[in-house]
Amino acid sequence: MWLTKSYEEKIQQEYKIKNKITEVTGEKHTLELFDSEFFGNIAFIDGYVMLQSTLSIQSELLAHIAACSHKNPKRALIVGGFNIEIAHELTKHEGLSVDFLQQDLDVLETLISFFPHYQSIFKNNRFSHISQDKEMFIKKSVEDSSLYDIVISLNSDVASYKEVLSDDGILISHMPHLMLEFDKAEEFLRGFGDFRILMPFIAPLSLSLKDCYMFASKKYHPTADIMLQRADMLDDLEYYCANLHLSSFVIPKSIKNKLYGIVKN
Structure with a gap:
């Protein structure tokens, strides 16, 4: 079949x-x-x-590109999907706590045997599962000044999460494919023009056409500011490494030319 x-x-x-x-x-x-x-x-x-079998591609790439580009991340938020392995990867960084926002418990709990570290991450004292409504969560976070150094969105419905990002925060989001949906990708990136750094990136050797992402930051550059010592010291990795981190941001010249003035690097 x-x-x-x-x-x-x-x-x-x-x-x-x-x-x-x-x-x-x-x-x-x-x-x-x-x-x-x-x-x-x-x-x-x-x-x-x-x-x-390929969970490590998305999990390791998104977690460590974010955490190895920020000088001292303390709080991270994962939204818009079910890949809880990203939380596991983020907790490899000392002092970094992770909130995982997902309301749909029936689906999440069915995936208990799908994710290798499902049970262990729920026992980690630096991990919290939040089942709150998205709008209520954002409102409360803003009111409490409970902001995040890293926000990772697994879908492209991410604009509202800019409100919960700290002044030097990093926002990573899924975005339309640069080659298959260029017009949509261009429109998506234009919506984040208020960031100082704005760069699309891909997951090299991924089997999924969905592995196209945006890196947006108010301060940190994903290649100029990469914490090489931190990236090289990570253990138990299948996919991520410092060279792969850097190569993820290499895009075809024709697309780079079309995005001139939109991408900020």
């Missing part, structure tokens, strides 16, 4: 599967979980595919 995923009706990807394990309809999301001989389990959430 094959699991088929189309991207904006332009490209179709197929994954060979053995059988469907379960299907769950949560408060706002629908999860289908499949078994695959090559990829391990495959999670299909609202049309987005997560491969168990």
Whole structure:
């Protein structure tokens, strides 16, 4: 059997599967979980595919690009998705606490065996799961001046989270694909013109067309300010390294020319 995923009706990807394990309809999301001989389990959430065998690509890249670009991050927020492995990677950085905002407990709890560090991260005293409504959470955070040094969004509905970012904060978000949806990508980046640093980046060697992201910062540059000693000292990694961090921000010259004046680097 094959699991088929189309991207904006332009490209179709197929994954060979053995059988469907379960299907769950949560408060706002629908999860289908499949078994695959090559990829391990495959999670299909609202049309987005997560491969168990390649979780380290997104998890390590987003966590460590953010935490290794900020001089002294103390608080991080993950929103817009279910990849709790990002929280596990962030807690590898000493003194960094992580909040994970996700309301849909039915879907999240079904993924307990999908994420290798699901149970251990919930036992970590620097991790908190927040099931609050997004608007209420943002309002309360602003009122309490409870701001974050790092915000990582796994979808592109991220503009409102600028309010909870500290003065030297880093915002990382999924964005439309630079080659398949250039007009949408350009429009998305224009919405963050108030940041001093604004750069798109990709996940090298990723099998997912969704691994296209934006780095926005009020202070730190992801390549000029990379904390090389911190990046090189990280343990138990499968994907991330300092050279890969730097190469993630290399984009084709034709796209770079089109984004001249929008990208800030």
